[in-house]
Amino acid sequence: AQSVTQPDIHITVSEGASLELRCNYSYGATPYLFWYVQSPGQGLQLLLKYFSGDTLVQGIKGFEAEFKRSQSSFNLRKPSVHWSDAAEYFCAVGFTGGGNKLTFGTGTQLKVEL
């Protein structure tokens, strides 16, 4: 069965520092990859997605992610973190032939120190 792993449960970075959140998936078919962000008391907001083509995708709020098929990874990056980026980040994967359901990782809680 497909699975998604986000190895970092909590990450703390200083404002202005760079950020990388890791996501690995396990499945043999072509994946569709998403990153969502959840601020406290809020729903899940889509940051970016990868379906095909250029493996480096740009999203909202200055985030980007790179799909590496050889590593089964889709890591999220931001060159300079802002205090407002503090939230929980979820990687999610859909698969060709897997219907339309998404499989989510356990999430990474990001704390930003001023």
Added chain:
Amino acid sequence: EPEVTQTPSHQVTQMGQEVILRCVPISNHLYFYWYRQILGQKVEFLVSFYNNEISEKSEIFDDQFSVERPDGSNFTLKIRSTKLEDSAMYFCASSEARPHGSDTQYFGPGTRLTVL
């Protein structure tokens, strides 16, 4: 910008009671979903709904759950006899129903269900 809305934002109920969670998907979307997130755990898929029928459901979605599109705008999740372990945040999502699974799902803000 169109968005998915959910009501109520918080529902408290007694064990064994029926609850109905409501969602208004984005208007031109054709695929609808329910997910849930138990506190401290990952977001889990419950069910997808397309063309007025369930498209896919998870093992969690047993006989005590049902979904319905009662009119042209609402999409509901009913839990017939709530259990303590049903306490969770329930998210509704919708998508355009693009082919080959390359659909982007847009999520609502969630309904926090507390079963006492």
